[in-house]
Amino acid sequence: xxxxxxxxxxGPLSVxxxxxxxxxxxxxxxxxxxxxxxxxxxxxLLPSEVGGLKDQYTLDNYATLFGNSIHxxxxxxxxxxxxxxxxxxLFVSYPLAFYLAKVATPKQAALCLLLLIIPFWINEILRxxxxxIILAYKGPLNALLLGLGLIDRxxxxxxxxxxxxxxxxxxxxxxxxxxxxxxxxxxxSNQVKAARNLGAGWVRTHYRIIIxxxxxxxxxGCIMTFMLAAGSYAVPALLGSPGSRWFTQIIYNWFFEGGxxxxxxxxxxxxxxxxxGFIGLVMKVFKVGLGDIAR
Amino acid sequence: xDSSVHLDNVVMRFGDFTAVQQxxxxxxxxxxxSFLGPSGCGKTTILNMVSxxxxxxxxxxxxxxxxMKGVPAxxxxxxxxxxxxxxxxxxxxxxxxxxGLEVRGVSRAERKKVSDRLLELVALEGSGNKKVSELSGGxxxxxxxxxxxxxxxQVLLLDEPLSALDLKLRQHMRTExxxxxxxxxxxxxxxxxxxxxxxxxxxxxxxxxAGKLQQVADPISxxxxxxxxxxxxxxxxxxxxxxxxxxxxxxxxxxxxxxxxQFAGRVLNPIExxxxxxxxxxxxxxxxxxxxxxxxxxxxxxxxxxxSYLTLSSQAGExxxxxxLRANQYQEDMxxxxxxxxSFRAQDAIIMxxxxxxx
Numbered sequence: 001x002x003x004x005x006x007x008x009x010x011g012p013l014s015v016x017x018x019x020x021x022x023x024x025x026x027x028x029x030x031x032x033x034x035x036x037x038x039x040x041x042x043x044x045l046l047p048s049e050v051g052g053l054k055d056q057y058t059l060d061n062y063a064t065l066f067g068n069s070i071h072x073x074x075x076x077x078x079x080x081x082x083x084x085x086x087x088x089x090l091f092v093s094y095p096l097a098f099y100l101a102k103v104a105t106p107k108q109a110a111l112c113l114l115l116l117i118i119p120f121w122i123n124e125i126l127r128x129x130x131x132x133i134i135l136a137y138k139g140p141l142n143a144l145l146l147g148l149g150l151i152d153r154x155x156x157x158x159x160x161x162x163x164x165x166x167x168x169x170x171x172x173x174x175x176x177x178x179x180x181x182x183x184x185x186x187x188x189s190n191q192v193k194a195a196r197n198l199g200a201g202w203v204r205t206h207y208r209i210i211i212x213x214x215x216x217x218x219x220x221g222c223i224m225t226f227m228l229a230a231g232s233y234a235v236p237a238l239l240g241s242p243g244s245r246w247f248t249q250i251i252y253n254w255f256f257e258g259g260x261x262x263x264x265x266x267x268x269x270x271x272x273x274x275x276x277g278f279i280g281l282v283m284k285v286f287k288v289g290l291g292d293i294a295r
Numbered sequence: 296x297d298s299s300v301h302l303d304n305v306v307m308r309f310g311d312f313t314a315v316q317q318x319x320x321x322x323x324x325x326x327x328x329s330f331l332g333p334s335g336c337g338k339t340t341i342l343n344m345v346s347x348x349x350x351x352x353x354x355x356x357x358x359x360x361x362x363m364k365g366v367p368a369x370x371x372x373x374x375x376x377x378x379x380x381x382x383x384x385x386x387x388x389x390x391x392x393x394x395g396l397e398v399r400g401v402s403r404a405e406r407k408k409v410s411d412r413l414l415e416l417v418a419l420e421g422s423g424n425k426k427v428s429e430l431s432g433g434x435x436x437x438x439x440x441x442x443x444x445x446x447x448x449q450v451l452l453l454d455e456p457l458s459a460l461d462l463k464l465r466q467h468m469r470t471e472x473x474x475x476x477x478x479x480x481x482x483x484x485x486x487x488x489x490x491x492x493x494x495x496x497x498x499x500x501x502x503x504x505a506g507k508l509q510q511v512a513d514p515i516s517x518x519x520x521x522x523x524x525x526x527x528x529x530x531x532x533x534x535x536x537x538x539x540x541x542x543x544x545x546x547x548x549x550x551x552x553x554x555x556x557q558f559a560g561r562v563l564n565p566i567e568x569x570x571x572x573x574x575x576x577x578x579x580x581x582x583x584x585x586x587x588x589x590x591x592x593x594x595x596x597x598x599x600x601x602x603s604y605l606t607l608s609s610q611a612g613e614x615x616x617x618x619x620l621r622a623n624q625y626q627e628d629m630x631x632x633x634x635x636x637x638s639f640r641a642q643d644a645i646i647m648x649x650x651x652x653x654x
Contacts, residue, residue, distance in 0.1 A: 190381035196368045197346060197375045198395035198446055208394070212385045 040265035061266030071250055071267075078247035079274060081161060082229040085168040089176045089225050090218065092169060097180035098210065102189065120174060128238045131167045132158070135239070163239035164246070171235055172228050176221035183217025184210060216292035223279050230275050247271055297359040298372070298449035298482045299324045300345060305354035307340050307506075314340045316506045317354070322484060322499075324359075327476050329485040329493040331530070332503035338486045340506075342452050345484065347371045359449055369398075374448035376456045380439040382427045388414075388438055389423030395446035413441040416475070433464045440475065451476075453485045457492060469496055490530050494518065502526045522563055524647050527575045534581070534616045536574040537650060543568055548646045550574055554612055558589045560644030570648050578606065578619035580643035587638035591616065595633040600625075609635070 005014040041057045049055065065071050100109045119127060134141050135157035142154040157163045187210060195205045211218070236246035251271070254264030283289070300322040307315040315337040322328045330338040343349040344356055347368035356363045358372055374395075383391050390397075392413055393406040401409075414420050417437035422430070430438065436456060443451055453472075457465045473496050476483050487493050493500045494514040502509040502517065502525070510522045521527035528535070538552035548562045550572050560574050593609040593616055605625055607618045618637060 188379065188381060190377045190379055191383065193348060193368075194375070194377060194381040194383070195394070196348075197373070198442070199369045199398040200394070201369055201398075204398060209383060 036265045037269070039262045040269055042262050044260045044262045061263050062270065064263060065267060065270055071247075074245050074250060075247050075271070075274075077244075078230060078271075079278065081164065081246075082226050085165055085172070085229040086222050086226045088165060089169045089172055090222060093173055093176040093180055093221065094218070097177050097214075098184055098206075100177075101181050101184035102187075102192065116174060116177065124171060125234050125238070127171065128167055128235050131163070131170065132238055135163050135166065158239060159241045161240070161244045163241075164236050164244055167235040167239040168229050168232060171232070172225045175224040175228060179217040179220040179224070180214055181217075183214035187213045215286070215288060219283065219286065219288040219292065222282070226279065227275060230271065296449065297324050299357075299359060300328075300450055300482060300484065301355075301357040301360075302341070302344075303355040303357060305341075305344065305351045305356060307337070307344060307349065308352040314506050315344075315351075316508075318508050320501065320508065320511065322482060325480045325482055327473070327483045327485065327496055327498045329487060329497040329500045330503055331487055331490055331493040331500050332509075333488055333529070336503040337506040338503050339454060342375070342454055342484065342486050345371075345450065346373050346375050346452055372449040373452055374443035374446055374450070375452040375454065376439050376443050378454045378456065378458060380435055380456065382435060382439060382442070384427050386427070387423065388419075388425045388427060388430070391427065391438060392423075392442045392445050394442065399446070409445055410441070413445055416444070416478070417441045417471075432460055433468065436460065436464075436468060437471070440472070444475075444479065444481075448481060450482045450484060453483065455487050455489075458487075458489070465492075472496060494530075502530060504529070520561075520563055521575070521645065524573060524575075524649050527645065527647065532578050532617060532619075533575045534578060534614075536576070536614055538572060538574065540566055540568050540570050540572045540646070540648075547641070548572070550646060552614075555591060555614065556589070558644065559641040560646040561642060562646050564647065566646065566648050571650065572646050572648050573650060574644050574646050576639050576644045578617040581616065581618045581637045581639050583618065583620065583624070583635060583637065585636055585638055587640045589641065589644075590636050590638045593635055593637055595629065595635060596631055598629050598631075609637070611637075 002014060002018060005017060008014075009017065040061055041059070043054060043056075043058060043060060045052075045054055065075065096112075100112055104112060133139055136142070137154050137156055137158070141157070142151075145151045146154065157166070191209055191213070192205060195209045200208065231248060232246065233248045233252060236244065237249060240246065247267070248271075251264050251267045254260050254267060258264070302318050302320045302322075304317055304319050305315060306313065306317050318341075330341060332338050340349065344351050345358070345363075347363065347366060347370075350364070363371060383394065386394070389407070389410045392410040393401075396406045396409060410423060411420075414423060417440055419434060419437055419441075422434070422438075427435065427438070439456065457468050460468060469492060472483075485493070485496065494517070497514060499511060499513050500517055501511045504525045510517060510526045512520075512522075517526065518531055521530060527533050536550075536552050536555060536558065538550035538555075538558070540548050541551045541557065542549035542559075543562070543566060546562055547559055548566055549557055549559045551557050552574070558574055560576075566572060591611045593611045595607055595609045597608040599606040599608070600622070603622055605620050605622055607620065607629065609616050609618065616637065
């Protein structure tokens with residue numbers, strides 16, 4: 001790589017570029033992460049005790065989670081809810097992605113994409129707040145449903161997991177739609193016609209032809225949505241009630257309210273490890289390789 | 296079983312654009328029928344109307360006498376072979392062939408029997424477990440045919456399926472298609488812009504231009520007796536000499552082509568004295584030297600050697616004339632600038648109203 005750069009930009013400039021990349025990668029990505037790994041294996045000590053007898057590597061921080069039944073239940077609830085968010089987002093996104101890729105005229109598709117993207121020009125916190133308003137007990141959605149006579153009394157959307165789910169599906173829908181859209185878009189329309197021509201109905205055409213083709217896109221979308229959902233902070237903090245806390249909130253509390261960075265780091269790594277493991281498992285089950293996703 | 300296809304006064308419009316003008320055409324059961332025309336003439340639209348991917352704006356498509364209106368593509372007794380074949384790349388060869396049967400709920404064992412039989416028909420026994428990507432162009436072609444035949448269609452629709460193949464393979468596949476058609480007795484509707492394909496394989500050919508049916512005839516009549524200037528110049532090569540009609544007799548007319556002289560030729564459509572007309576004469580109907588009914592004095596401009604035959608391009612005044620000779624008629628003194636006399640027989644020429652450039 002260095003030789004290619006050198007051929008193009010000359011020696012000194014190439015060294016400069018490489019040095020900048022090295023500073024960025026090592027100084028701003030790798031070292032902070034390693035520092036966090038180091039933190040997570042050490043007890044939370046007073047400054048005076050650092051370097052003393054107590055300053056030894058230990059697994060205590062990791063063990064804390066398994067001794068705390070509340071944290072543990074929130075941990076698994078977070079994973080489970082993220083699965084739910086991912087599934088819901090997939091169900092909302094797939095028909096839309098198919099419509100955009102194969103049904104809509106270029107003009108309709110462009111308009112639709114624009115409508116999808118514009119809300120994302122606004123900050124995530126603000127978007128989440130707008131959902132807070134929409135879903136409020138005396139908010140417009142309840143007013144609409146009451147007005148239509150669909151419900152007798154307002155629904156408390158924000159008291160359980162419902163609000164969090166809705167907010168997250170909305171927040172991550174683009175991360176799901178675009179990979180699937182790209183995948184379906186690359187499918188030769190004659191494949192769909194051929195399947196129809198051979199007698200396949202729409203359901204079979206989708207599950208035998210379109211979904212297998214779009215599988216890498218679906219996998220990419222699901223992984224992104226799942227990771228983002230599991231690591232989300234703003235949506236559960238704003239739309240979730242105290243009864244539906246997210247594991248990220250506990251990590252946040254360790255860092256900034258408990259002041260225990262070591263414990264927080266350990267929790268964060270546990271979440272990361274479980275998420276990666278979970279994704280690996282799902283990829284295995286659905287027979288998706290890493291190469292498919294990079295495609 | 297009746298597997299005729301009847302396009303009953305069918306019209307297809309897309310907005311303001313009329314892709315297929317009113318057309319009434321009956322394709323007989325078990326016929327090998329081709330639509331021949333340049334790209335954009337509406338022939339693929341016809342295929343899409345028969346297969347059910349498009350509903351005609353007006354008129355009715357009947358297959359085996361049954362009105363197909365409102366019958367979706369997946370319920371029609373047709374099967375299509377696509378230009379790019381559209382084999383399913385994620386399925387094995389056998390799965391591809393069996394797909395139509397899988398859809399119909401045929402048991403696995405039964406499907407296997409059918410795919411084995413079809414693989415034998417297309418001479419690819421034992422390739423069932425291969426991936427589609429492992430096949431060569433010609434093999435893919437044959438799998439596409441097998442897949443289309445597996446559902447036992449009444450009508451097989453072929454959308455220029457040979458256009459991606461090289462010449463040798465194309466010629467081979469023509470024979471094979473013809474053979475399969477003969478064996479199965481299914482109605483074949485073949486779409487192509489390649490007149491060679493249309494003429495060699497078809498029982499009848501429909502020539503189309505700009506959404507309009509020009510002529511429907513068997514290949515030999517189409518070549519020998521074209522009814523419109525478009526057919527005369529699109530099917531095979533033709534030289535054109537324009538002039539004014541000065542005389543009309545039964546089945547014959549005489550035109551005055553100014554400095555070139557006066558020529559007689561056959562007339563298929565009635566024509567009146569005084570109208571502007573074009574005389575069509577095939578390159579192989581022109582002969583070197585005097586001897587036939589009419590003579591033309593020409594200057595040779597180019598000699599093209601094509602293997603079994605050679606083409607001489609020459610000029611008679613402003614009119615370009617091509618002559619086709621057998622390769623063994625070549626002479627050393629055939630060089631550009633040579634003056635030579637060409638002649639042709641009146642019965643080989645056809646006179647039609649209008650300018651050849653109108654097409």
